[in-house]
Amino acid sequence: xxxxxxxxxxxxxxxxxxxxxxxxxxxxxxxxxxxxxxxxxxxxxxxxxxxxxxxxxxxxxxxxxxxxxxxxxxxxxxxxxxxxxxxxxxxxxxxxxxxxxxxxxxxxxxxxxxxxxxxxxxxxxxxxxxxxxxxxxxxxxxxxxxxxxxxxxxxxxxxxxxxxxxx
Numbered sequence: 001x002x003x004x005x006x007x008x009x010x011x012x013x014x015x016x017x018x019x020x021x022x023x024x025x026x027x028x029x030x031x032x033x034x035x036x037x038x039x040x041x042x043x044x045x046x047x048x049x050x051x052x053x054x055x056x057x058x059x060x061x062x063x064x065x066x067x068x069x070x071x072x073x074x075x076x077x078x079x080x081x082x083x084x085x086x087x088x089x090x091x092x093x094x095x096x097x098x099x100x101x102x103x104x105x106x107x108x109x110x111x112x113x114x115x116x117x118x119x120x121x122x123x124x125x126x127x128x129x130x131x132x133x134x135x136x137x138x139x140x141x142x143x144x145x146x147x148x149x150x151x152x153x154x155x156x157x158x159x160x161x162x163x164x165x166x167x
């Protein structure tokens with residue numbers, strides 16, 4: 001009987017005897033060059049997921065939104081600023097004169113409890129009147145009037161007969 005050389009076990013598995021060719025790889029996967037001992041990765045059985053679209057607003061969408069906001073703001077301003085104009089005045093409303101200019105006194109409706117209340121509306125008459133006609137119409141509609149205000153050209157022609165508001 002012979003003794004095996006020292007440091008080697010002839011019965012150990014996986015070791016190759018000297019001077020013999022190496023064993024073929026096991027597992028059924030052929031080895032790829034550059035990746036010894038690792039099996040090849042399988043490919044996915046479905047198509048890759050497309051990247052999600054970003055949810056950023058385009059310049060065109062931002063421009064449209066901006067135009068809508070500006071239009072709504074302008075409409076709200078015109079509506080709210082028109083609420084205090086002389087054309088919304090009714091008999092019994094109090095008025096404030098916002099300007100000292102006689103050709104454009106800038107009359108606005110205010111609450112009678114407001115410290116700015118200066119005049120009270122005695123009559124409102126539709127139509128376009130000269131100064132003389134306005135005096136005659138106000139005398140007939142409200143005998144104790146002190147001032148007349150005519151407005152024409154803005155689509156609604158009317159005459160206001162006013163007197164000082166006594167607090």
